[in-house]
Amino acid sequence: MNAITPNVPTLPAPVGLLAELTHRCPLRCPYCSNPLELDRRSGELDTATWQRVLTEAAGLGVLHVHLSGGEPTARNDIVEITQTCAKLGLYSNLITSGVGGALAKLDALYDVGLDHVQLSVQGVDAANAEKIGGLKNAQPQKFAFAERVTHLGLPLTLNSVIHRGNIHEVEGFIDLAVKLGAKRLEVAHTQYYGWAYVNRAALMPNKAEVDRSIRIVEAARERLKGQLVIDLVVPDYYAKYPKACAGGWGRKLMNVTPQGKVLPCHAAETIPNLEFWYVSDHSLGDIWAHSPAFTAYRGTDWMQEPCRSCDRREKDWGGCRCQALALAGDAAATDPACSLSPLHAKVRDLAVEEAAETPPDYVYRTIGSNVQPNVRTPLNEEAPL
Amino acid sequence: MTAPFPTPKTDEAQRLLSPEELEAALRDIGARRYHNLHPFHRLLHDGKLNKDQVRAWALNRYYYQAMIPVKDAAVLARMTDASLRRVWRQRIVDHDGDAPGDGGIERWLKLAEGVGFARDYVESTQGILSATRFSVDAYVHFVKERSLLEAIASSLTEMFSPTIISERVAGMLKNYDFITKDTLAYFDKRLTQAPRDADFAIAYVKEHATTPALQRQAMDALTFKCNVLWTQLDALYFAYVAPGMIPPDAWTPGAGLVPERAISQAAGTGTVTAHDVPRLPRGVRLRHDAVRDQYVLLAPERTFDLDANAVAVLELVDGQRSVRDIATLLGEKFTADPAVIEADILVMLNDLATKRVLER
Numbered sequence: 001m002n003a004i005t006p007n008v009p010t011l012p013a014p015v016g017l018l019a020e021l022t023h024r025c026p027l028r029c030p031y032c033s034n035p036l037e038l039d040r041r042s043g044e045l046d047t048a049t050w051q052r053v054l055t056e057a058a059g060l061g062v063l064h065v066h067l068s069g070g071e072p073t074a075r076n077d078i079v080e081i082t083q084t085c086a087k088l089g090l091y092s093n094l095i096t097s098g099v100g101g102a103l104a105k106l107d108a109l110y111d112v113g114l115d116h117v118q119l120s121v122q123g124v125d126a127a128n129a130e131k132i133g134g135l136k137n138a139q140p141q142k143f144a145f146a147e148r149v150t151h152l153g154l155p156l157t158l159n160s161v162i163h164r165g166n167i168h169e170v171e172g173f174i175d176l177a178v179k180l181g182a183k184r185l186e187v188a189h190t191q192y193y194g195w196a197y198v199n200r201a202a203l204m205p206n207k208a209e210v211d212r213s214i215r216i217v218e219a220a221r222e223r224l225k226g227q228l229v230i231d232l233v234v235p236d237y238y239a240k241y242p243k244a245c246a247g248g249w250g251r252k253l254m255n256v257t258p259q260g261k262v263l264p265c266h267a268a269e270t271i272p273n274l275e276f277w278y279v280s281d282h283s284l285g286d287i288w289a290h291s292p293a294f295t296a297y298r299g300t301d302w303m304q305e306p307c308r309s310c311d312r313r314e315k316d317w318g319g320c321r322c323q324a325l326a327l328a329g330d331a332a333a334t335d336p337a338c339s340l341s342p343l344h345a346k347v348r349d350l351a352v353e354e355a356a357e358t359p360p361d362y363v364y365r366t367i368g369s370n371v372q373p374n375v376r377t378p379l380n381e382e383a384p385l
Numbered sequence: 386m387t388a389p390f391p392t393p394k395t396d397e398a399q400r401l402l403s404p405e406e407l408e409a410a411l412r413d414i415g416a417r418r419y420h421n422l423h424p425f426h427r428l429l430h431d432g433k434l435n436k437d438q439v440r441a442w443a444l445n446r447y448y449y450q451a452m453i454p455v456k457d458a459a460v461l462a463r464m465t466d467a468s469l470r471r472v473w474r475q476r477i478v479d480h481d482g483d484a485p486g487d488g489g490i491e492r493w494l495k496l497a498e499g500v501g502f503a504r505d506y507v508e509s510t511q512g513i514l515s516a517t518r519f520s521v522d523a524y525v526h527f528v529k530e531r532s533l534l535e536a537i538a539s540s541l542t543e544m545f546s547p548t549i550i551s552e553r554v555a556g557m558l559k560n561y562d563f564i565t566k567d568t569l570a571y572f573d574k575r576l577t578q579a580p581r582d583a584d585f586a587i588a589y590v591k592e593h594a595t596t597p598a599l600q601r602q603a604m605d606a607l608t609f610k611c612n613v614l615w616t617q618l619d620a621l622y623f624a625y626v627a628p629g630m631i632p633p634d635a636w637t638p639g640a641g642l643v644p645e646r647a648i649s650q651a652a653g654t655g656t657v658t659a660h661d662v663p664r665l666p667r668g669v670r671l672r673h674d675a676v677r678d679q680y681v682l683l684a685p686e687r688t689f690d691l692d693a694n695a696v697a698v699l700e701l702v703d704g705q706r707s708v709r710d711i712a713t714l715l716g717e718k719f720t721a722d723p724a725v726i727e728a729d730i731l732v733m734l735n736d737l738a739t740k741r742v743l744e745r
Contacts, residue, residue, distance in 0.1 A: 013676050013677065015688060059676075060676070061674070061676030061677060063672075063674060063681060063683060063688055064683065064686075064688065089672060091670065091683040093685065093686065115667075115668045115670070115683070115685075116668045116685040116686070118685075118686070151562070153666070153667050154667055154668060155666065155667065155668035155669075155685050155741075157685055157686065183685070183741040184685055184686065184741065225739060226656075226738060226739045226741075227741075228741075229740060229741050231686075
């Protein structure tokens with residue numbers, strides 16, 4: 001062990017692997033968590049490499065594999081990859097848009113042992129949903145897909161990303177989840193990284209709407225107890241404490257990009273000067289323990305005040321590094337979503353301001369575009385405003 | 386095409402049959418007259434009925450189920466021998482259960498709920514066909530008025546029921562997408578209860594039907610019972626298949642149902658009780674995590690770390706054993722009071738059910 005990783009002897013094993021199999025996707029959601037610079041098909045890992053990565057993951061202690069993207073069913077080998085998960089005892093979770101070729105591959109995925117399906121829904125009203133997702137005729141495809149999932153007896157989770165364009169539909173999402181036979185619903189307020197950061201002004205809801213959505217979810221949880229589990233992700237900008245990003249940096253999760261770059265979280269590439277390792281050069285175990293990107297913000301040694309002396313430091317692990325960089329201009333700063341951050345009031349003011357303005361048009365996610373965020377001014381005092 | 390009522394020749398009717406011959410004669414009655422042969426049952430098991438026709442069957446048959454303990458109590462009341470009563474009273478326990486939420490009637494209500502009925506509506510029996518009521522009531526009267534031998538012999542249709550139940554469960558699961566294994570839980574129990582009951586009854590009849598006249602009575606009683614069952618299906622066929630003549634006041638499609646949302650809730654959710662059979666649905670797996678050397682329950686988007694007690698319980702959750710069965714097994718394993726274990730594991734299982742990772 002070297003000096004940079006003093007905690008390696010007691011390093012906990014990762015529990016989850018987010019496998020971003022491809023960045024290709026029929027949808028163009030303006031809050032997509034993929035990076036602005038999307039990987040092209042030609043650079044994607046091949047089947048055998050993914051199978052090796054999965055084998056290494058299982059050996060390392062990973063329990064859950066999230067087959068994601070982009071749209072994971074856009075890959076021709078999605079069935080083989082899922083089957084490898086099953087053979088290794090890994091719990092496979094398909095995170096899908098349910099459109100395109102997803103339905104056609106579903107039965108085969110079921111047959112090889114897929115464990116769970118998480119289906120995204122952009123809106124309840126079809127026209128609204130299709131405007132957000134940027135794809136016509138998506139809604140009926142999603143419903144047909146959901147119906148087949150429950151018919152097969154696979155557990156279904158609906159994932160709804162909430163923003164000002166659909167926050168009025170929160171009740172509708174709950175009804176839809178019940179109607180489609182989902183066991184879980186994620187009411188996830190947008191996290192403003194990646195494409196969502198670019199589109200923040202178009203997406204940011206106001207505080208009253210956010211509060212209302214939380215009340216609706218809390219009432220529905222009670223009413224639907226034992227029938228539907230509702231997970232609520234509240235929006236950072238209005239929160240009191242930040243979220244432990246990915247359960248803490250380098251503590252639970254590994255994210256492998258379509259090209260095989262291994263990240264501690266899906267937005268980590270936004271942090272400059274971090275050195276990421278590739279599965280083509282290193283084993284997953286080596287990357288987990290030693291890659292500079294994973295060791296950079298693991299644990300608490302890197303923390304500044306107010307995190308360093310905070311008694312919540314091992315609860316939320318300082319919040320999100322990417323958000324700290326984006327808003328405070330320093331990836332090692334306290335996440336400004338935290339009420340203890342000196343920048344927190346500004347963050348909230350910014351959200352209030354943006355939510356009050358007429359929303360600009362969406363900047364849709366596309367491969368090969370050269371998008372620059374139009375709201376990326378850090379709030380740090382020294383940063384030029 | 387209907388076979389004439391079989392009338393043996395006079396000398397044949399007067400001959401005393403050996404116990405084995407008597408059993409064969411009784412089985413022959415079932416082979417020719419039991420209601421698995423009825424066209425309505427053929428339609429039911431082959432998936433040829435629509436959802437409303439299946440509902441009509443479930444609704445009417447409830448009255449039969451509900452009156453079985455009344456019938457058995459009448460039989461019991463005529464038994465002067467305590468050892469007989471001890472055996473017979475088990476039938477009442479099977480149907481009524483030991484507590485609310487338990488027993489065969491309850492499981493039939495679950496079946497009726499599973500196909501969409503409101504429980505209150507089914508229990509009220511207001512929608513059943515008059516012919517159902519008449520047939521079932523005739524059965525109750527029969528066991529009160531005839532000899533104890535005839536009363537017991539009339540129960541012998543149970544000799545034939547395991548076949549029909551296997552056919553029914555397999556056929557209905559295969560053919561109706563609105564029928565689930567949970568819905569048909571009633572029949573799981575009857576597969577073991579019916580043969581046990583029938584073994585006792587046939588032994589009794591063989592021992593006590595000691596003259597040609599008594600043997601004739603036993604055969605007639607069983608024929609009567611077959612007709613009780615057959616007549617109910619005639620009435621269902623007439624009202625809901627062809628010519629489709631539904632009598633005034635009988636159930637019409639659409640009545641007595643609960644809204645769709647409540648149905649999905651009835652299927653597998655809600656409070657787990659001691660007699661429920663818990664199972665881990667697809668997408669929930671118990672696994673040993675070799676890296677951390679511990680057992681985990683893998684579920685959608687979450688992992689439950691399990692202690693040794695939880696593992697001991699979940700290893701016994703197999704979709705076959707009831708909570709009580711599991712508590713009994715654990716009581717033996719750990720030499721502990723099963724009642725205490727049962728209370729503990731109900732808390733745990735209900736918690737998992739609320740999180741939608743356990744079904745019943």
